[in-house]
Amino acid sequence: MNNFTDELRRHNLKATPQRLAISSALHNYGHVSIDTLYEMMLGEFASISLATIYKNINIMLENSYIQEVKIPQNKTVYELTKSSHSHLVCVDCKSVEDVSVDVDEIVNKLNLDDTFLISKADLVISGVCKNCN
Amino acid sequence: MNNFTDELRRHNLKATPQRLAISSALHNYGHVSIDTLYEMMLGEFASISLATIYKNINIMLENSYIQEVKIPQNKTVYELTKSSHSHLVCVDCKSVEDVSVDVDEIVNKLNLDDTFLISKADLVISGVCKNCN
DNA sequence: GATTAAAGGATAAAGATTATATTTTAAGTT
DNA sequence: AACTTAAAATATAATCTTTATCCTTTAATC
Incomplete structure (x- = not known):
């Protein structure tokens, strides 16, 4: 069960129909x-305002309910916050998929001799995804 | 010696004064x-057009003379193309510095069981740089 | 030095994002 | 369940940001 209502409230966000729909869209399309x-x-909402999208995306980002993913040469996409992971982007079809990479392992090596926190x-x-080659 | 004229031509870019200045700026500020x-x-060019900046940045990207670096929550920055490296971004002062990380090592592990090229x-x-903490 | 395709400059146009004002509503309270 | 209110939605204007157009200038070649 996907109780986005509770999840939104946990992030101090009112559970409006528009926000529930945004949640579903991100959940279903990734x-x-x-x-x-x-x-x-x-x-779903024939008269929704584009400003509503922007305002919600921004407040959801501020409250860490969602995350932004900046794509090289392309538009930024958004995803529901989940455990740490990296992204595979197809330069052909522009699809984005999650991938588990132990980035911390590499990054922690740096931390030793560096004052950067x-x-x-x-x-x-x-790269090119399996559907595009 | 920094011969940006030759370097530009090597990337099929005419060596105009404006492009030489862009080269110097990226070289000096990173x-x-x-x-x-x-x-x-x-x-340097009191009457330079903003369109000239955009057009040059775009063609320099296409010809791989420069690279874009998309920064979380901030504006994209550009750098002269150099050997592969990663970036440290200070969330406080927004400074960006290069760092050598063996990303290929991690990424190659993935490649084995994946059809993504x-x-x-x-x-x-x-994180927070040494000047900001 | 002459030729020409490419680049620069000025400005308009298009696209993306934010701000403002008003109406509507989620969520807590009675 | 109706009342209250701060927050959210809508519509639209305003403000960036980026690209396109047109005309002038110039780098590169001969």
Whole structure:
């Protein structure tokens, strides 16, 4: 069961119908850009405002309910917050998928001889997915 | 000696004064956003057009003379193309510095049991730099 | 030095994001 | 269950950001 209502409230976000729909869209499609999200939402809320999308994406980011993923040469996509992982991006079809990589292991080696206090590490791997070759 | 003229031509780019200045700016400052680059350039070319900055950044990217670095929560910066490396970004002062990380090592492990053909891997490490803590 | 395709500059156009004002509503309270 | 209120949604304007267009200038070749 996906109780997005509770999950939203846990992040200090009111559970509005629009936010529940955004949650479902991110859950079902994994990684979605602002404009495809807007298109999706228009199906369910014919009169939704694009400003609503932006405002919600921004507050959801602030409250760590979602995460942004910046894609090389392409639009930023958003995903529901989950345990640490990296991303595979197809340069052909632009699809994004999660992949488990032990980034911490590599990053921790650096930390030893460095005064930089690491908080996170974002790894985006580009290439051609199995459907595109 | 920094012969940006030859380096530009090697990438099929005409060596104009504006492009030489962009080259110097990236070389001297390492990582620069569009608008700070524009401000820098205005010092040298009082009447330079912002469109010139954009057009040059785009063609320099296409010809791999420069690389983009997408920063979490912040503006994209650009750097001269050099050997593979990762980036440290300070969430406080926003400074960006290069760091040598053996990303290939980790990424190659994935390649084995995956049909995804990897072409590159971008790693951006966020945290607080030594000047900011 | 002459030729020409490419680049620069000025500005308009298009796209993306944020701000403002008003209406609506989720969530807590009575 | 209706009442209250701060927050959210909507519509739209305003503000960036980026690209396109048109005309002028120039780097590179001969």
